[in-house]
Amino acid sequence: MTYRLGQMSESRLQHVDLGVVMCVRRAIEITLQDFGVYEGLRDLARQKKLFEAGASRTLNSYHLPDRFGLSHAVALVPYIDGRLQWQDVPCLRVAQAMHQAATELDVELTWGAAWDRPLRALDRQNLAREVDAYAQRWHKQRGPRPLNFEGVWGPLIDRPHFQGVREQAALAA
Numbered sequence: 001m002t003y004r005l006g007q008m009s010e011s012r013l014q015h016v017d018l019g020v021v022m023c024v025r026r027a028i029e030i031t032l033q034d035f036g037v038y039e040g041l042r043d044l045a046r047q048k049k050l051f052e053a054g055a056s057r058t059l060n061s062y063h064l065p066d067r068f069g070l071s072h073a074v075a076l077v078p079y080i081d082g083r084l085q086w087q088d089v090p091c092l093r094v095a096q097a098m099h100q101a102a103t104e105l106d107v108e109l110t111w112g113a114a115w116d117r118p119l120r121a122l123d124r125q126n127l128a129r130e131v132d133a134y135a136q137r138w139h140k141q142r143g144p145r146p147l148n149f150e151g152v153w154g155p156l157i158d159r160p161h162f163q164g165v166r167e168q169a170a171l172a173a
Contacts, residue, residue: 009037026101033093041071062163073163091159112161
């Protein structure tokens with residue numbers, strides 16, 4: 001089945017870096033899982049709320065506008081029976097399509113479920129294993145949880161998140 005982006009998704013791609021947009025548009029053509037663009041550009045007030053809620057771990061998000069007013073990130077959420085769904089398997093299918101799109105278009109992306117490696121360097125057929133491997137690397141790098149630690153301990157696994165490279169946009173200008 002061939003999917004397409006709806007008007008809402010297209011509107012959310014406004015003010016997003018062209019390389020990221022091209023990957024999203026290619027991914028919807030080849031995906032096995034329908035998805036929508038949940039978010040592209042976001043303002044600092046929203047980012048602060050997400051940070052305070054623990055949904056983000058930075059105030060320097062790639063969703064925030066760069067000096068040209070462009071976002072370099074999108075959140076792509078699967079649709080199942082017309083409803084947004086955040087479950088692992090459908091998100092992995094979207095990631096596989098984004099991996100293929102980034103490879104075909106030679107666009108450097110990072111996926112929010114394996115932050116420390118470029119998306120194209122991951123094994124597209126085993127993305128669930130790549131998520132687990134990222135979590136293991138994260139824990140190995142940071143060591144055991146501190147005894148007096150209160151709060152979230154572990155890597156942020158954000159399967160709907162894809163981001164480009166901000167420096168590429170600055171160099172192109």
